[in-house]
Amino acid sequence: MTRDLPSGPPSAGQKAIETKRREYGPEGLSEIARRAHVTRRWNLYLDEVRSYVETGRLDSEELDYKRAIERQLQEARRAVLEGDENCLDAVAKAISNNLTSTYDKTGLGNWFSEQPEKAREALRVLWTEDVELSTADQIRAFTPLIPDSLPSGKHAPPGGTGTRLRWIAVLLMARDARQFPPYKVTEFAETYERTGHPAPAPDGDEGSHYEHALEFLDEFVRRARASGLARPKDRLEAQSVLFAVAGGGRREPTEDRPCWFVGAAFGDDDQTDRFLRDGVWENGYDDKYLDQVRSIEPGDRIAIKSTYTKKHGLPFDNRGESTSTMAIKATGVVTQNMGDGRNLRVQWTPMEPHREWYFYTGRTTLWEVTPDSGTLAWAAKALIDFTFNGTEQDYDRFLRHWFPKWYEAGPVPPPEHPEVPPLEAIVKRVQAAAGKRHLAFSRELIESLHLGLWANPQRHFAILAGLSGSGKTQLAMEYGRALTDADDESSVRLCAVSAAPGWHDPSPLLGYVNPLDGTYAGTDFQRFLLNAAGNPKEVHVCVLDEMNLSHPEQYLAPLLSAMEREGGMVEFHDSDETVLGLPQRIPYPRNLVLIGTVNMDETTMGISDKVLDRAFTLEFWDIEVDEWPGWETCALADTERNAVHKLLNALMAALRPARLHFGWRVIAEFVAFLERRAADSAEVAFERALDQITYAKVLPKLRGDDSQRYRTALEACRKVLDDEDLSKSAQKVEELMQDLDETGSFRFWR
Numbered sequence: 001m002t003r004d005l006p007s008g009p010p011s012a013g014q015k016a017i018e019t020k021r022r023e024y025g026p027e028g029l030s031e032i033a034r035r036a037h038v039t040r041r042w043n044l045y046l047d048e049v050r051s052y053v054e055t056g057r058l059d060s061e062e063l064d065y066k067r068a069i070e071r072q073l074q075e076a077r078r079a080v081l082e083g084d085e086n087c088l089d090a091v092a093k094a095i096s097n098n099l100t101s102t103y104d105k106t107g108l109g110n111w112f113s114e115q116p117e118k119a120r121e122a123l124r125v126l127w128t129e130d131v132e133l134s135t136a137d138q139i140r141a142f143t144p145l146i147p148d149s150l151p152s153g154k155h156a157p158p159g160g161t162g163t164r165l166r167w168i169a170v171l172l173m174a175r176d177a178r179q180f181p182p183y184k185v186t187e188f189a190e191t192y193e194r195t196g197h198p199a200p201a202p203d204g205d206e207g208s209h210y211e212h213a214l215e216f217l218d219e220f221v222r223r224a225r226a227s228g229l230a231r232p233k234d235r236l237e238a239q240s241v242l243f244a245v246a247g248g249g250r251r252e253p254t255e256d257r258p259c260w261f262v263g264a265a266f267g268d269d270d271q272t273d274r275f276l277r278d279g280v281w282e283n284g285y286d287d288k289y290l291d292q293v294r295s296i297e298p299g300d301r302i303a304i305k306s307t308y309t310k311k312h313g314l315p316f317d318n319r320g321e322s323t324s325t326m327a328i329k330a331t332g333v334v335t336q337n338m339g340d341g342r343n344l345r346v347q348w349t350p351m352e353p354h355r356e357w358y359f360y361t362g363r364t365t366l367w368e369v370t371p372d373s374g375t376l377a378w379a380a381k382a383l384i385d386f387t388f389n390g391t392e393q394d395y396d397r398f399l400r401h402w403f404p405k406w407y408e409a410g411p412v413p414p415p416e417h418p419e420v421p422p423l424e425a426i427v428k429r430v431q432a433a434a435g436k437r438h439l440a441f442s443r444e445l446i447e448s449l450h451l452g453l454w455a456n457p458q459r460h461f462a463i464l465a466g467l468s469g470s471g472k473t474q475l476a477m478e479y480g481r482a483l484t485d486a487d488d489e490s491s492v493r494l495c496a497v498s499a500a501p502g503w504h505d506p507s508p509l510l511g512y513v514n515p516l517d518g519t520y521a522g523t524d525f526q527r528f529l530l531n532a533a534g535n536p537k538e539v540h541v542c543v544l545d546e547m548n549l550s551h552p553e554q555y556l557a558p559l560l561s562a563m564e565r566e567g568g569m570v571e572f573h574d575s576d577e578t579v580l581g582l583p584q585r586i587p588y589p590r591n592l593v594l595i596g597t598v599n600m601d602e603t604t605m606g607i608s609d610k611v612l613d614r615a616f617t618l619e620f621w622d623i624e625v626d627e628w629p630g631w632e633t634c635a636l637a638d639t640e641r642n643a644v645h646k647l648l649n650a651l652m653a654a655l656r657p658a659r660l661h662f663g664w665r666v667i668a669e670f671v672a673f674l675e676r677r678a679a680d681s682a683e684v685a686f687e688r689a690l691d692q693i694t695y696a697k698v699l700p701k702l703r704g705d706d707s708q709r710y711r712t713a714l715e716a717c718r719k720v721l722d723d724e725d726l727s728k729s730a731q732k733v734e735e736l737m738q739d740l741d742e743t744g745s746f747r748f749w750r
Contacts, residue, residue, distance in 0.1 A: 038196035045195050046227050048245050053231050062240035066177060067705070069097050073174035077127045080120060088112040088119060093501045095170060096550070096605070099182050104167040109502060111147055122146055127174055135180070135214065136207030139168060143206055165206045172210075181217070181239035186279035186345070187246040188213050190336075217242075246335075246347075259384050260302045261367040264329070272304055272329055276348045279335075283342040289366045290341030296334055302346055303387050304330040306354075307363045313574030313584050314358070316395040316567065319406065326361040327354040328387050353505060353557055357386055359398045376401075390610060392564050416536045417457070418591035421483060423450055429482040430475070438630040438668050439471040441478075445618070449479060452616030453593055459563040459614060460593040463547070463607065466620030468599050468701075469665030473545050476595040480541035483593065495528045496543045503550035506558050513573050513580070520573065520580045529570065530582075532589040539591050547596035553608045560614055562588035621659065625649045628667045635675045640686055644670060647690065647724055651698055654716035658709045666697050673697075691726040699732055703747035706740060714740070 052058070072094035079087035092109055100108075112119050122145035126138065133141065143164070165183050172180035192199045197219070200212040217238040224232055232238040264272040266284040275281050281302065283293050296302075310325045311318070328351050336345035360379040362369075371381040379398070385391040400407055427446050434441045453460045464472040477496065480486070484493040500508070510529075511522040525542065532540035553560065562568030571585040596615070598607065625648045634641060648667060655661040673693045677684055702717075704710040714737050721730035736746040 041194065041196040042223055043227075045191075045245075046224060046229065049224065049232075049241055050227075050229060052241060052245050053229060058231065058237070058240060058244070062244055063237065065097075066099070066173075066182070066236065066240065069094065069099065069170075070173050070177040073171070077123075077174035080123045080127060087123075088116055089501065091123065093549075094174075095167065096501065097170075099170050100167050105504070108167065115147070118145065123171070126168075126171060129175075134207075134211070135172075136211040139165075139207035139210060140205060142168070165210055168206060169210060178234045178236045180214075181236040182243075183210060183213055183239075184243070185209075187243050188216070190246055190345070191242050192216065257297060257300050258368045258370045259388065260296060260300060260334075261305045261326075261362055261369060261387075262302060263306070263365040264304050265306075275304065275346070276330055276350055279345055279348060281344045281346050283366070285365070286342075292366050292368065293341045293344070294337070294339060296337055296344060298334050298336060300334045301384075301388050302332050302334055302344070303328050304348075305362070305367075307361050310356075310574075313571050315562070315569035315571065315585065316358075316399060319403075321403070323358050324361045326357045328357060329354050331388055352554065355386070357383060357393060358395070359402055392561060392568075394565075395567070416590075418539045419537055420454065420539060421485075423447065426450060426479065426482040430478045433478045433481070434471070434474065435629045437474060438628065439474055439664050440624075440627045440629055441471065441475055445475070446479070449475070449616075449618060452618070453595075455616070458566060458568075458588070458590055461563060461596075461614055462594075462616045462618065463596045463598060463611075464618050464620060465598045465607075467623065467659075467661070467663045469663030470620035470623055471664050472597040472620050473543065476543040476545075476597060480543060480593070480595070483539045483541055492528070492531055493538055493540045494543075495524060495541075496545060497525050498545045499547045499549045499552075499555075501549050503555040506555050509555055510558065510570070510572055513575055518575075518580075520582050522582070526572070529589065529592070530586065532592050533586045536589065536591050539593060540589065541593040541595065544594060544596040546599065548598045548605045548607055551605050551608070552596070553610045556611070559588070559594070560610060564614060620663075623652070623661065623663050623667075625652055625667060628664060630668060630671060634671045635678065636671065637678075640674060640678075643686075643690065643724075644674065647694070647720070647726075650720040650724075651694075651717065654720050655698075655702075655713055658704070658713035660702055660704070660710075660713055662698055662701065669693075669697055687725065690724075691728045694721070694726055694729045695732060699729060700748045702733070702736055704745065706744045710746070711737075711740065714746070 072090075076087065076090040076094040078084075079090045084090070092105075092112060095108060096105055122142055125145060126142040146164075165185065169180065169183035173182065189199065191197070197216055200209045204212070214235060217235040220238040220242070221232055221234065224238070232241050262281055264270055264275055264281075271282070271284075281304075283289050306327045306329060308325055308327075309322045311320065311322050314323060330348050330350045332346040332348040334344050335347050338344065360376060360383055369380050369383060371377065371384060379401075382391075382393065382397075386393050427443055430441060430446050431443070449462060449464075453462050464476060466472065473496075477494075480494045484491060486494045497509070503509075507521075509523060509525045511520055511526045513519075514521050528540065528542060532538075558570050562570045568588045569585040570588055572582055573580065573584055575584075625645065631641065631645065636644065648670065652661050670693050674686070674689055677686070677689045702714070714733055718730055718733040718737065721733060732748070736748070739746040739750070
């Protein structure tokens with residue numbers, strides 16, 4: 001049955017629609033409506049973009065670290081294209097960042113070590129400028145050269161298009177991150193949907209998907225400019241904003257909502273890797289947990305867990321009892337609920353290594369936990385804090401609740417404390433030894449290190465950070481010798497360990513069970529640790545040099561957990577200790593002093609809060625030329641010594657405000673270079689030698705991006721060099737200033 005329309009003259013709106021219908025036809029009107037719908041969606045999205053850009057956090061949150069990664073990648077690319085034999089090490093270091101997953105880095109690392117020639121050939125194809133190839137075609141030329149197992153290496157099945165493209169896009173940043181920004185399939189797919197932009201063809205390859213993403217970023221920049229936004233102004237900024245506002249603008253977790261502990265197994269298949277890769281969680285049942293899943297809200301906290309029992313290798317004495325154990329494999333925040341009882345979108349953070357929780361566990365696929373859950377509210381709150389806030393589990397409280405009879409015998413006797421020399425003796429020995437090495441450590445500095453290390457009765461951990469060549473390692477070693485009464489030779493109570501890139505787990509420090517022959521592959525540090533545990537009254541000092549060449553929170557994980565609590569255990573293995581001749585675990589030694597040194601530049605990793613919360617930190621930036629102990633004993637003539645002293649003081653004053661200054665090592669090598677010139681009676685004028693050593697030892701550290709601080713430092717440095725008539729060095733600084741004007745950045749090595 002049809003219904004008659006009311007009679008009467010048409011309205012103004014009806015007239016307008018009829019005019020458009022005659023002008024464009026029905027199909028044209030549909031296109032106009034579609035465009036209007038897309039425009040509305042873009043306007044809503046750009047409102048959210050505007051809110052984020054106006055916070056002023058774009059550079060600090062998204063861009064600064066990507067620019068640092070880009071610089072590392074550019075150095076790696078140069079090494080590959082120039083045929084540097086260590087180029088793959090440079091690539092591995094450059095991709096060790098949060099733009100690539102653990103699986104990406106593991107898979108690429110395996111490829112580099114197992115097929116180095118093929119890896120170098122493939123990288124040259126991706127990184128060589130070829131004006132005749134489009135970006136998509138260059139990716140297509142690259143992908144047939146990589147193993148089918150990438151990106152996930154030996155520990156997970158190969159991923160889909162979006163997974164491989166994630167790390168391919170990171171490698172492309174080496175060419176120009178502003179033109180070739182990072183890519184993540186989940187964030188781009190969500191933004192296509194939110195803005196009404198068509199998705200790429202589902203059967204497309206990596207090249208077409210990335211080209212599609214670049215076209216979208218160009219449209220994003222155009223629409224932002226048309227709406228009056230000054231940023232994003234290029235593809236990298238657009239991609240950074242896109243990542244920042246994905247998932248509803250990084251919605252913060254809601255504290256008063258339930259937390260969800262979920263499984264990731266479908267039958268015998270573990271879906272964890274896929275969930276993390278695709279940013280999702282799926283309920284594997286058609287008829288269970290549907291209502292619970294529908295009740296989950298965006299902003300709820302969620303964790304992937306795996307539950308089992310353990311009898312060996314526990315961080316507490318379980319007296320042979322099987323203990324319910326739950327591994328936390330990843331945590332996240334729900335960004336979208338599809339409403340079907342089965343599918344969620346989640347912003348995941350992988351937990352590497354997995355963290356184990358004991359006693360209070362849940363075996364169901366979906367476990368809802370609130371701070372007041374059931375009759376053990378204290379345990380529920382402890383689980384939430386452990387999982388989402390990084391706190392440690394209080395094993396003693398759980399043991400007392402689960403096994404109260406164990407504690408009827410009374411309290412455990414207190415542990416032994418190591419014998420520490422008097423502070424005055426330590427200061428004298430450190431300063432005397434430092435003076436012999438032409439280093440100067442103030443009493444205040446040594447006292448601060450000592451008090452910071454021994455303020456906690458269980459944990460003695462310090463980090464010395466700052467200027468290269470400022471004596472961080474020497475202070476750590478001299479302090480260790482003073483504590484242990486060791487001489488300059490090696491000692492069973494003093495060891496030095498140099499961290500290396502690629503330490504992604506504790507095995508480089510603690511060793512591992514060799515799966516081929518069942519023996520334990522030990523390390524010097526593991527044996528040092530056993531000696532410390534066996535001699536609790538004697539202080540043992542380990543100096544961990546350049547500890548942030550890899551992520552300390554990864555390779556130090558067992559020590560960081562154990563040092564934080566009374567009775568914490570360091571686990572070596574869970575095998576038969578009578579076969580391996582090594583205990584499964586030992587209590588964390590209260591007599592262990594751990595001193596790490598770090599340099600903060602583009603070649604190193606940041607230090608996570610988990611590490612910083614446990615360490616006492618000292619910075620080394622204040623170097624006074626006048627305090628260098630070698631002035632009185634150097635072999636230079638008085639006029640030459642005074643000239644060097646004056647020059648170094650002037651350069652230090654010019655460069656210190658921009659933190660481009662130098663340490664004790666540079667001062668010592670300045671003097672040694674000029675002493676050698678005098679000893680050899682070389683036909684080299686003193687002024688020319690002074691110019692040469694300045695060029696070689698001070699200028700290579702000059703680098704940075706455009707800022708008034710750097711401009712002022714370069715101008716002051718050039719004036720010092722001009723005043724001292726050091727023409728070669730002055731000309732180099734002039735070139736750096738020109739680079740800064742023309743490119744917005746400068747660096748000695750170009």
